[in-house]
Amino acid sequence: MNRVCEMTGAEFPLFAFSHCRDVVAAVSKAGGFGVLGATRFSPDQLEEELAWIDAHVDGAPYGVDVLVPEVVDPRVRELADNKSRAAMIDPSYQGFVNSVLGEYGIAPEADLPILRERMGITPENGLALMEVAFRHPIRLIANALGIAPPAMIEEGKQRGVPVSALVGAKEHAIRQAEAGVDIIVAQGTEAGGHCGEVSTLVLIPEVVRELARAGHDIPVLAAGGIMTGGQMAGMMAAGAQGAWTGSIWLATPEAETSDAFREKMVAARSRDTVRSRSRTGKPARQLGTPWHAAWDAPEGPGTLPMPLMGMVSEPAFARIEREAAAGNAGARELVSYFVGQGVGLVEQVRSSRQVVQDFREEFIDAVSGLMAAMDTQ
Amino acid sequence: MNRVCEMTGAEFPLFAFSHCRDVVAAVSKAGGFGVLGATRFSPDQLEEELAWIDAHVDGAPYGVDVLVPEVVDPRVRELADNKSRAAMIDPSYQGFVNSVLGEYGIAPEADLPILRERMGITPENGLALMEVAFRHPIRLIANALGIAPPAMIEEGKQRGVPVSALVGAKEHAIRQAEAGVDIIVAQGTEAGGHCGEVSTLVLIPEVVRELARAGHDIPVLAAGGIMTGGQMAGMMAAGAQGAWTGSIWLATPEAETSDAFREKMVAARSRDTVRSRSRTGKPARQLGTPWHAAWDAPEGPGTLPMPLMGMVSEPAFARIEREAAAGNAGARELVSYFVGQGVGLVEQVRSSRQVVQDFREEFIDAVSGLMAAMDTQ
Known part of the structure; x- marks a missing residue:
């Protein structure tokens, strides 16, 4: 082509x-x-x-x-591995994670389950x-x-x-x-x-x-x-x-996304995403939830640099997914993932193969439509 | 068509x-x-x-x-005219306008020149x-x-x-x-x-x-x-x-824009706009300047509802344009207007007629390009 x-x-x-x-x-x-x-x-x-x-x-x-x-980030550059990096994270962040999750029916954890290994x-x-x-x-x-x-x-x-x-x-x-x-x-x-x-x-x-x-x-x-x-x-x-x-591709049955997230994708409008530092430490667009509102609020603790923020957020999101899958309605409200404003155009879950076929047909229809408009000019 | x-x-x-x-x-x-x-x-x-x-x-x-x-806004709905509305504006806003303009070499005014008449x-x-x-x-x-x-x-x-x-x-x-x-x-x-x-x-x-x-x-x-x-x-x-x-159309010689603003348009990148309440009271995209940074800063006075914000901002922007036209380099930094991210695509001032002709040619080229890509698929 x-x-x-x-x-x-x-x-x-x-x-x-x-x-x-x-x-x-x-x-x-x-x-x-x-x-x-x-x-x-x-x-x-x-x-x-x-x-x-x-x-x-x-x-x-x-x-x-x-x-x-x-x-x-200079705060993490000097450190040789994630174990040393994790040691930098102030324990107050655990308290904040616990308070956000607690408000949505997820019991607190004693230790901050940061990603020491990965x-x-x-x-x-x-x-x-x-x-x-x-x-x-x-x-x-x-x-x-x-x-x-x-x-x-x-x-x-x-x-x-x-x-x-x-x-x-x-x-x-x-x-x-x-x-x-x-x-x-x-x-x-x-x-x-x-x-x-x-x-x-x-x-x-x-x-x-x-x-x-x-x-x-x-x-x-x-x-x-x-x-x-x-x-x-x-x-x-x-x-x-x-x-x-x-x-x-997140709305395909082959994807790594959970049922709960795919259902949220189908329901979401384009306005339901946020560009937030509260998951990776850099501005990243994702489905907005009370997690993002809490971290991004002026009274929040502020976000950590990459990769520290992910060490704090990813275990929390894994927990949220587990609780949501187990039927915790509060946890379901917190289910989120990286997704663009195009989420507002997702109407159903389709196979990856079907999505490619639909793109090819829509592409041809769009070009044909433009040609027709130009011909009648 | x-x-x-x-x-x-x-x-x-x-x-x-x-x-x-x-x-x-x-x-x-x-x-x-x-x-x-x-x-x-x-x-x-x-x-x-x-x-x-x-x-x-x-x-x-x-x-x-x-x-x-x-x-x-309920704060302005009850009032019958702009003279009564203007009376609601706290005098501290004049001080803020004067301080922002003063930093860029525009002398303070004793009275807040709000738009009482228009x-x-x-x-x-x-x-x-x-x-x-x-x-x-x-x-x-x-x-x-x-x-x-x-x-x-x-x-x-x-x-x-x-x-x-x-x-x-x-x-x-x-x-x-x-x-x-x-x-x-x-x-x-x-x-x-x-x-x-x-x-x-x-x-x-x-x-x-x-x-x-x-x-x-x-x-x-x-x-x-x-x-x-x-x-x-x-x-x-x-x-x-x-x-x-x-x-x-703001980058055409026919437009109401000043030379200073048109020069800024040609120089601007797409990232140089801001979506700010600091000119009309509602979120509006415009070329970002220190005016917007000052009003939108957490330590700023906050913005006023529509139409009060415009009563404060428009006389200030009129003053900025006058000073910039008179050669005040500081005022030139504050020159701004409503413009979208597409400002990054403005490379020169063209006549309105030329812009329409260019659009028509680019349109045909784009459709022809798509047709060619589809034919070789």
Whole structure:
């Protein structure tokens, strides 16, 4: 269809970011391009996931997304591992977590169950995951936040694997291009997860123009808010070469999301998300709940830097999910996850394969509609 | 081209909102559809403006946008006129204005120069302006904020003039449809002026679907961030029947904007706008300056409700413009106006006629590009 398809082997330039291998394989087999989000895995776990994909993807192209943070907060940079980092967290945060959860019928825990064992989002884990990814027949490696590290660029070039990176502002796109990135994913403020302030509709032409002006001939994928083939065609009309999507796959039966969260997705309006630091430590869009209201309130304790905030929040969200699954109605109110404003367009749970097919049909309908309008002008 | 063109007489469904009659006439004559923003005029002034347009538009269709506030803050609702309303403003606000302006080299004024004479954004002025508009051969009347009043709907139906209204959420679109509005303008958070929180890209399909589901067969125009024909085609791919634009016309030589502001527009990035209550009292996007930082800071005095905030802010912004025009560099830093994130796409000042022509060419290029991509699939 275009250059980004040639670079990656995708038949239809619909890139599906998912933490779930089943989604990745299903999308790639249906002609899209699955990208496994690897940040939550240990290197051994990622090895297992990718071996599964290799065995189930029927030779279709797929990619991996890792997160090697470029900037680490000075408060955590010096420390060698998460055990030392966890020791920095003031015990008052446990009290605050307990009070928020307590208000919704979840009993307090004596110890702050921070993530001492898992590495989480750290530079060392990001690089280890990258090494695992390069041992598999990936057709794309993505860096989720900040500038792609030189090791990724170099190894990508050696192995002929395009490197992509997410940006939320035109200046960042130029920095990525100068670092040697092959594909820019320009992500608008409506996106789930880490996001900037500028909308996808404005960001796409702004990034495309800025790259061209600086002499970088690099394709741009549009991310943020895209849940339909009509929106995908729309962002390609505005200058993108394809769509990078995330939230839509959370509403598939293959996804890692709970029933409780998928039900909330179907019910949610676009206005029900918040851009908050209260889960990872950086501004990330997610379904808004009283958790976010409590942490973001002026009288709250303030949020911690990455990765400390996640060490505090993730065990709490795991607990919330367990309690909600066990029928605790209060806990259900707190169920949340990273999701973009496009959640307002989710009307039902569909299989990943069906979502790709729907995108392809909607894309054709949208282009046909535009052609008809132009013909009668 | 489509139904919204049939309803309004527009040749190309590019709707141009402007406070400047020259822009309105130039756009309509070039095949787009100019809409005069009338809120700043007295009824007599509006009469004069529309007579000028009638004499210069060569019979091309145009419209008028008024603002009849649906909800008036209880603190100001009871008062009969702006003189009584102005009396409510605590003198400490004058001190704050003086301190902000003083930091940028603008000498303090002894009296708070509030807008005692001009009516501003009030229900009584909105309705009076509407009556003036209906005495002219308008092809559209728009209500800028809240539900279109029954008087507007009834008179529009009697005279065969379609009524449009701006919405920032799907629930508001349904309320407008139930009130009898003929065309919905769905405006995303990236828009200049009063705006909601959801991006244009998400809002368009959400509003289109919700109207269809509720059985309302009403065309939707996309507003917010649209500065190019490629973006316009994109929003039409996503379900809109045309584009409603505002910021792009501020960068034309015909516009009411100052040289200082137009220079700032060309220099600005998309991230340089803020959504702030500090000019009108309601969240409105504008070019961010130290004025906005000061009012929106936690230690600031807080903002006043509409229309009181405008009575305080507008004389200050008028003063800023005068000082900037006189060469005061500090004042230049404070120069601001309502503008959307699309300001990052403004690269030069172009005539209104040229902007319409560029939109038409970009539109055709975008659709041709999509067709080519689809053909090679």
